[in-house]
Amino acid sequence: MNKRAAIYCLVWTLWVAPVAARAGQAAAGSWKAGAARRVITPQQPMWMAGYASRNHPAEGRSTDLFCKALLLEDPRGHRGLVITLDLVGIDATLASRWCEEIHKRWKLTREQIVLCTSHTHSGPVIVANLKPLHFELLSPEQQQRALQYVRHLTDQVLGTVEDAMQSVQPASLSWGSGRATFAVNRRNNPAAEVPARRKAGKLVGPFDHDVPVLAVKDGSGRLKAVLFGYACHATTLAWYYWSGDYPGHAQLTLEQRYPECVALFWAGCGGDQNPLPRRTCALAQRYGTELADAVDEVLLSKKMQPISGNLTTRFVTFPLAFSRVPTRKEIEGEKESKNRYVAARAKMWLARLDQGQQVPSTYPYPIGYWKLGEQVEWFSLGGEVVVDYALRLKDERNGVRTWVAGYSHDVMAYIPSRRVLSEGGYEGGGAMVYYGFFSPWSETVETDIINQAQQLAGSADHLRPIDQR
Ligand SMILES: [Zn+2]
Numbered sequence: 001m002n003k004r005a006a007i008y009c010l011v012w013t014l015w016v017a018p019v020a021a022r023a024g025q026a027a028a029g030s031w032k033a034g035a036a037r038r039v040i041t042p043q044q045p046m047w048m049a050g051y052a053s054r055n056h057p058a059e060g061r062s063t064d065l066f067c068k069a070l071l072l073e074d075p076r077g078h079r080g081l082v083i084t085l086d087l088v089g090i091d092a093t094l095a096s097r098w099c100e101e102i103h104k105r106w107k108l109t110r111e112q113i114v115l116c117t118s119h120t121h122s123g124p125v126i127v128a129n130l131k132p133l134h135f136e137l138l139s140p141e142q143q144q145r146a147l148q149y150v151r152h153l154t155d156q157v158l159g160t161v162e163d164a165m166q167s168v169q170p171a172s173l174s175w176g177s178g179r180a181t182f183a184v185n186r187r188n189n190p191a192a193e194v195p196a197r198r199k200a201g202k203l204v205g206p207f208d209h210d211v212p213v214l215a216v217k218d219g220s221g222r223l224k225a226v227l228f229g230y231a232c233h234a235t236t237l238a239w240y241y242w243s244g245d246y247p248g249h250a251q252l253t254l255e256q257r258y259p260e261c262v263a264l265f266w267a268g269c270g271g272d273q274n275p276l277p278r279r280t281c282a283l284a285q286r287y288g289t290e291l292a293d294a295v296d297e298v299l300l301s302k303k304m305q306p307i308s309g310n311l312t313t314r315f316v317t318f319p320l321a322f323s324r325v326p327t328r329k330e331i332e333g334e335k336e337s338k339n340r341y342v343a344a345r346a347k348m349w350l351a352r353l354d355q356g357q358q359v360p361s362t363y364p365y366p367i368g369y370w371k372l373g374e375q376v377e378w379f380s381l382g383g384e385v386v387v388d389y390a391l392r393l394k395d396e397r398n399g400v401r402t403w404v405a406g407y408s409h410d411v412m413a414y415i416p417s418r419r420v421l422s423e424g425g426y427e428g429g430g431a432m433v434y435y436g437f438f439s440p441w442s443e444t445v446e447t448d449i450i451n452q453a454q455q456l457a458g459s460a461d462h463l464r465p466i467d468q469r
Pocket residue numbers: 119233271384
């Protein structure tokens with residue numbers, strides 16, 4: 001080796017190689033993330049969403065309601081934004097408005113955004129969601145408040161995204177799966193019999209008790225955000241106080257235990273699942289703690305697996321068919337119905353028909369698909385999806401590494417499986433009136449959604465086998 005080569009070699013060994021190694025380390029784990037939250041509790045007495053039986057506005061607050069945002073950026077710089085809301089649901093128009101604004105300000109496209117709602121039944125009326133159940137029947141003053149609230153909500157959502165964008169820093173991601181058992185199949189277990197059946201180990205399924213967990217830590221290993229899901233209606237409470245119900249309590253509990261962390265909840269396919277027994281604040285807290293404990297057990301276990309690789313983001317809407325379309329004459333015949341929701345639906349549609357709209361034979365159904373590194377995939381489905389969808393997608397794909405959110409993007413109706421559709425009842429078609437639809441979904445609803453979901457995910461690379469060491 002000549003002198004120049006020797007000096008080069010020394011410089012490489014002492015300076016370049018360690019720098020390259022450090023850079024290599026950073027590159028290997030160079031996800032970035034930012035998270036934020038803002039309060040979205042209504043500031044004035046407003047009508048509450050979720051139950052037909054309420055007869056006056058909210059009387060006060062039990063817990064605050066939140067909008068949360070988690071921005072993830074993979075090592076290539078590809079970004080994904082999760083927004084979670086302590087609300088009963090949102091509609092497609094509102095979702096589009098937010099996504100267009102987010103695109104304008106931060107250049108994220110639709111497939112890079114997942115909008116999740118917790119389905120709390122102790123949140124405010126959201127104008128176009130469940131319209132014949134709520135908005136159509138409100139006084140003009142309450143309608144004005146609902147419209148004002150949506151404007152305030154929009155400001156808060158965009159503000160939360162802004163805050164999350166500003167807090168982006170290098171992060172490591174890991175995932176795990178826990179378990180919580182308070183969700184009960186409400187179609188197959190009469191509420192009054194649940195305590196005895198639970199005690200005897202005789203609760204009837206199907207149910208999905210998985211608790212998927214995504215942990216986001218900063219460079220020094222501190223938990224900055226945790227994203228988790230559970231498949232169960234947030235209907236422990238049916239009162240006149242704002243509350244995030246059990247998901248709200250679970251998020252608050254985790255944020256108390258990890259003060260620097262933003263905890264974000266997404267509702268799974270719990271369309272036919274209830275937290276039973278229910279109706280007391282103590283139970284909402286108990287289920288929230290049970291869910292937080294399940295998340296915490298995963299966080300504290302040594303079994304969390306790192307997420308490596310890149311973020312894949314996809315989104316599609318496709319025409320999901322109704323079983324039939326009514327004629328104008330039929331709708332006119334419902335105008336004077338003694339059922340106030342049937343009458344409200346007729347009034348709503350007759351106004352639309354007068355404006356030149358038609359009653360559609362299909363609905364643009366949204367499905368999101370994200371692949372987090374090589375380890376986890378996450379479907380986000382619109383509507384109140386029953387549990388069969390999560391069980392089927394997990395079974396056909398990657399078990400607990402396939403996460404399935406319902407109540408995402410647009411909560412337009414219940415989404416029964418073929419089984420639930422043929423059994424009928426509230427989730428099978430009875431609830432369609434509250435969403436402003438005239439008939440159940442077509443009998444191909446399950447096949448259509450599963451095929452679209454599989455197609456959307458299909459061309460993504462398969463997940464890497466789990467390292468079992
Ligand atoms: Zn519901």
